[in-house]
Amino acid sequence: xxxxxxxxxxxxxxxxALVLLRCNYSSSVPPYLFWYVQYPxxxxxxxxxxxxxxxxxxxxxxxxxxxxxxxxxFHLTKPSAHxxxxxxYFCAVSEAGRRALTFxxxxxxxxxx
Amino acid sequence: xxxxxxxxxxxVTEKGKDVELRCDPISGHTALYWYRQRLGQGLxxxxxxxxxxxxxxxxxxxxxxxxxxTGESVSTLxxxxxxxxxxxxxxxxxxxxxxxxxxxxxxxxxxxxT
Numbered sequence: 470x471x472x473x474x475x476x477x478x479x480x481x482x483x484x485x486a487l488v489l490l491r492c493n494y495s496s497s498v499p500p501y502l503f504w505y506v507q508y509p510x511x512x513x514x515x516x517x518x519x520x521x522x523x524x525x526x527x528x529x530x531x532x533x534x535x536x537x538x539x540x541x542x543f544h545l546t547k548p549s550a551h552x553x554x555x556x557x558y559f560c561a562v563s564e565a566g567r568r569a570l571t572f573x574x575x576x577x578x579x580x581x582x
Numbered sequence: 583x584x585x586x587x588x589x590x591x592x593x594v595t596e597k598g599k600d601v602e603l604r605c606d607p608i609s610g611h612t613a614l615y616w617y618r619q620r621l622g623q624g625l626x627x628x629x630x631x632x633x634x635x636x637x638x639x640x641x642x643x644x645x646x647x648x649x650x651x652t653g654e655s656v657s658t659l660x661x662x663x664x665x666x667x668x669x670x671x672x673x674x675x676x677x678x679x680x681x682x683x684x685x686x687x688x689x690x691x692x693x694x695x696t
Contacts, residue, residue, distance in 0.1 A: 473624075475624075478622075501683050503683070505687075510689070512586070512673065512690060515684055515685075515686075518683065518684065520683065563683050568613060568677070568683070569627040569638070570615075570617075570685065571627070572617075573624050574622075574623055574624040575622075575623070
């Protein structure tokens, strides 16, 4: 069975500050990992994904995440927050052979001016 | 359109009524998923269609929930005898045959059971 834990349901940062959203997963097989963003009243949009290869993956809007197998983590970062980054962020995992995604409970990011 | 569309965007129904939610996937996408998002929670997988294979219904919470898909096009999620705990946003996603894992999500249907 697979599961995802996102630490912190709400994160608040100042504009220009580092964004760090935490995600830990459990999976019995090598995982495929995703971060999605959900803006108010919109559907989910893929930010980035890790399937195989380089463990540091870069996504849209300046976000990146690093797959750390030893820590079973896939934390999302952005060096400098922008007001437009305010949204809800979901980490998700998919195991090979099972195409559905298992999502974390989400982290709402607030960006203060 | 270019993306996944869902209708209606909002649905208010009385407890005990049946509802149908519709999803139009991206043209050519062979896989289609339904998820449920309760307030303040992550997405729960409900059901998955892949081409002509038997659907994976392992996420359906009760026999009041069912879904159909016509070929590789429209899907309908039906909830019979709705209960207040069915209130949630129901999201549909589709995936293309050449992309193993990237799913494209629709805007969702917000269901409120009164």
